[in-house]
Amino acid sequence: MAEATPTSLKRMRTGANSDSVVAAMTQPAWDNGDWNALPPLNHDVTADVCVVGLGGSGLAAIDEALGLGLSVVGLDAGQVAGQAAGRNGGFLLGGTARFHHDTAARYGRDWARAFHQLTLDELSRMLVDTPDAVRRTGSLRIASADDEWDDCQRQHDAMQADQLNVSYYSGPEGRGLLFPDDGVCNPLQRCRALARRVMARGARLFEQSAVTALESGYAHTRLGTVRSPQIVVALDGRLGELCPSLAPQLSSIRLQMVATAPLPAIRFTRPVYARWGYDYWQQLPDGRLALGGCRDYSADTERTTDASPGGAVQQHLERLLRDTLRIDAPITHRWAAVVSYTASALPVFASPHPGIWAVGGYNGTGNLMGALYGRAAVRRAAGLPTVLDPLLPA
Template sequence: MNTPIWDDRDWRPLPKLTGPQRADVCVIGLGASGLAAVEELVSQDVAVVGLDAFSVGAGAAGRNGGFVLAGLAKFFNETVAQFGEEAARTLYRLTAGEIERQAEDMPAIVRVTGSLRIAADADEKADCAKHLAALRYCGFAAEPYAGPEGEGLLLPTDGVIQPLHRVRAVAQRLRQREVRLYEDSAVRKIVPGSVVTDKGTVYCDSVIVAVDGRLEQVLPELAGRVRTARLQMLATAPAPEADFPRPVYYRQGYEYWQQLPDRSIALGGFRDHALGEEWTADDFPTERIQALQEKFLRQHLKVRAPITHRWAASVGYTPDGLPILEEVRPKIWAVGGYNGTGNIVGVLGARAAARLACGQTSAWAGALAKAREHARRAGREF
């Protein structure tokens, strides 16, 4: 069993690339980030071809927890401390704005419900207070929370998403505009001026590699700067005995769950209980992590509904917590390493890469550059 709960509709496959194609830009990866890059390029009348080794949303874009969260993977107080207030403010503002944009664009798929950060112990409760103070100081909405889930924070601008529906809806919208998108077209070689697959070649001026998990395999020069990990999840049948109106982050985000509109539960977590095993490109669930998740489901969440789905996904992590966005070779751009929060960060990063590939500026890219420079200077002072 390795099918996410999100995969509940038929999908008419895209064609496979055969023969030569000519484009200004070739985008590799048709998840949320790759499709965002394609959309941005199309909006600027740039000729683009998009490729995926499997199918639209087959990777983490269609297999994640369905959270849309403002900010980076680290909590806001940590982001301020590590990367500086100016960059942290900008990154948070841009991600919150993207959540609002997506909810307006696809209200049936992206819902602003707020999210909860629930403390697992006294130390984390103290950190929640720091998190709250940092958000309020910078003018962002947040409230202390105490309720059935526990104590912590309410973040009212966050929400949830049906991730696979979203990427398929974007792909369908592009397909209706006759944008050239190809599935089952694994890239075998990226060289200046062309991208080679098993059955075809895209001749192009620039390339955007929008891949999160296994990014270091596609672009070996990123090995050591991004590392692939496995995230595992399970889901249940409708659970009327449970009531979680908002998605929940628990124990520093190592556990996370939401209750879907049909009242089923989607739950992930416990990667830190087997880090040696979970740093892997293997994307199949394991008995060890699934057993921990099931125990938490039954004992902590008190959910009795039967488990209907178990699945895993490959995602990219970076040592400093900042996503990858850079020109790794001349006219070859990479985006990835979203540290488990790619639904929003990935879209903004890929859109930025598309703009940079066209010789334009990007507020997102500028904020990431400021964050890296702040961290570099702080490190040098130690």
């Protein structure tokens, strides 16, 4: 594939017959084209549970509902994992979006440790459910400067005190911490595998079926309505649009990535989280590098629901790739998606109306947390205890 530059993206958007080329250039590197589109909902249906949003959180919710013997309908405005769940960095990191010692300082050591363990349990489940798309590689936090190294030491001590696996690391990536229990995935392949699995178990999934209005017992789309006593809304980046009462708690942020052609050798055997987590990359088994981050360099432009890649962040990613990592392989993919952040850095778990359960706001780290919250929402909807109960506000 030809090199994708920020300028070439702009040119293609304005050129004749360019739409299909732009679509290819803005697809994530994760997409191997193996998905057969699902039909839209074009009639009224009933189900025990309706799940709105077929990203990783919604699919986990469906999986949980099927396990409880419930009938499920799932709706997505676009494709299965067509947004953040299939367009992310693929990191599977234990804990919240904050480093462990920060979470412990804010919510208490017991809380932080228990939450960390729940996310790692979710990773173990993924390894069993979708083994072809998930690897437990461990992950690295690399310090970019002395103050971050000091912070790594604080994190190391706090994790050891709380019996969480961590060790100091020094290697070609730099110095920092190694978390052996973390992992990586191909996020799109993982979600597609999960979608196939739940459909094989009887879930009815519909694509191109945006929910335009929600009320207790009903999810309305343009061509059909799902009648269901329990509705789980798992939209992360767009949660506030469908549940406006939650909008004040959520900020939509665009996150961007690039991927390269295969490097001549495997340089990174573990995913790397650097510069306080603002930059992150993983090398895929075929040698390609998927690199994301740099949003802090252009915070204002990234406060948006526009999910197309571009602007200063793409240029910063390129600089990180060429000048810092010294990689000259051509960039083959550039993509972006929108997620939600919260002031507390913890996800939202709310019931804005009777029978409607809303989850999202994973602060850019929703692969494990989203699955955890999606499952918990279904169990709450079914009146059952959830593993999150001791950790959620009463």
